[in-house]
Amino acid sequence: MPATKMKATIKSVATDLFYRKGYYATAISDIARGSGIQKASIYYHYASKEDLLFSILETTMDDLTVYIRETLEGVSDVEERLRVAIRGHVGFHLTRQKENFIANSELRGLSSQNFRAIVRMRDAYERIFQDLIRRGIDDGAFAVVDVKILSYAILTLCTAGASWFKPDGRLNVDEIALIYENFIISGLKQAEGAVLRPPVAALSG
Amino acid sequence: MPATKMKATIKSVATDLFYRKGYYATAISDIARGSGIQKASIYYHYASKEDLLFSILETTMDDLTVYIRETLEGVSDVEERLRVAIRGHVGFHLTRQKENFIANSELRGLSSQNFRAIVRMRDAYERIFQDLIRRGIDDGAFAVVDVKILSYAILTLCTAGASWFKPDGRLNVDEIALIYENFIISGLKQAEGAVLRPPVAALSG
DNA sequence: GTCTATACGATGATAGAC
DNA sequence: GTCTATCATCGTATAGAC
Incomplete structure (x- = not known):
């Protein structure tokens, strides 16, 4: 997947999770799961x-x-x-x-x-x-x-x-x-x- | 210190810290420090x-x-x-x-x-x-x-x-x-x- | 009632292969 | 770009002595 698209996906998933569970209660691994990648990959984008x-x-x-x-x-x-x-x-x-x-x-x-x-x-x-x-x-x-x-x-x-x-x-x-x-x-x-x-x-x- | 008084102190310190730093950002050890006791002692009261x-x-x-x-x-x-x-x-x-x-x-x-x-x-x-x-x-x-x-x-x-x-x-x-x-x-x-x-x-x- | 010591789990972040 | 593996740290909570 191109970087820009995955970057947008991650942002969208994070927005949803921060809204539903809160920032502190949301783990990077949660965002990764929702985005369909491993948590380490998040750090390539953010x-x-x-x-x-x-x-x-x-x-x-x-x-x-x-x-x-x-x-x-x-x-x-x-x-x-x-x-x-x-x-x-x-x-x-x-x-x-x-x-x-x-x-x-x-x-x-x-x-x-x-x-x-x-x-x-x-x-x-x-x-x-x-x-x-x-x-x-x-x-x-x-x-x-x-x-x-x-x-x-x-x-x-x-x-x-x-x-x-x-x-x-x-x-x-x-x-x-x-x-x-x-x-x-x-x-x-x-x-x-x-x-x-x-x-x-x-x-x- | 009598239990009731320390219990009130802890609550007051926690209120102050939750207000200033937020609930998640406040650690039990912070509350303990502010109350003048060790963190394990908090659990005697709460x-x-x-x-x-x-x-x-x-x-x-x-x-x-x-x-x-x-x-x-x-x-x-x-x-x-x-x-x-x-x-x-x-x-x-x-x-x-x-x-x-x-x-x-x-x-x-x-x-x-x-x-x-x-x-x-x-x-x-x-x-x-x-x-x-x-x-x-x-x-x-x-x-x-x-x-x-x-x-x-x-x-x-x-x-x-x-x-x-x-x-x-x-x-x-x-x-x-x-x-x-x-x-x-x-x-x-x-x-x-x-x-x-x-x-x-x-x-x- | 308070202490020291520690178990235990989770998390953010990094290293390095592919 | 994404993966596996792992580090380092921190935080809640418990055990047991005093």
Whole structure:
């Protein structure tokens, strides 16, 4: 088999196993078995197990960022831009569920240098959403909200779908995206103003 | 040292290490070192590493459920009940950050029986929020939304705080809770209605 | 209750033949 | 490119002394 094809097979098998069993619980021998080769042969294609994980995460983040930028092209209305971005984010995460689940749960498997590289990409991606929200606030489309906190909240909420979504479940990707979209846009318009109130009760621990 | 005290020390050290390094990356010897004993001595207090993880998760879920139920006592208005529950959820998660982070990232470390036990507790907890939302819809306080999807979204969004919150950061627990609370309640009232639109573009992968 | 010593298995990775 | 064989290490857990 040509190197490029086997390399892709290994990556695909690893993605599936990392998703189903987790990075640490997956042994190189498992990936080899799934790929139909011996474990030593894996190292001809990838330098290490971590290298394989990094490759998956890097590709995912790259594709996600490119996809969202494409999605936004030609859309000018501030609110519609955020709606489009949410749709894109949800669509990408639910369609490429395994990779995205890994990207959100297995960063721990990376050494500090690789970790920083992925976090840098993630930060840049988050900034796209933060800019969209800020623009919406400046234009008066949204209420004056905390951009950082709510951008994390919004992305997390949409991403979470990747952990429970089932392609043949009750709702399809578009339906789920629409539910999120309306919830988020309404939340950002803040029909409900802030309410002053006493602090929560003290907690042990 | 009396058994109960050392047992608590071990649990506390393990919580800290599982939070900082992850369950798989933490060795029994690490926990022993942090507790000031030899690794073999750990097994006098806990049957296995998984037993220790399970103990942390069980206590956390128990305390969380009890806390939320207490928080809701005596509150009758539907909207205020959900607001109170959100405040409680956020407060608990940001105050007992480490345990909650583990509870949301290390379920993989459990064998199927223990896994099911924790998931059962989590499901029961989620049902509290689902009932609150459903009540709000029935009473006309909230729009007719998808309860399951949005309950997951709401809990995930609030829980996420446990992964980035810093006690001495820009905002304190109450401020963050209020931001979430207003965002969520506004989202559930849905000033913005559903918008029909074409499906998202096809995705590769 | 805690210690030392050790059994035992698994895993990531390498060496070198084909 | 893939194989067989093997290394080196580490981690959980147990045995038995104190």
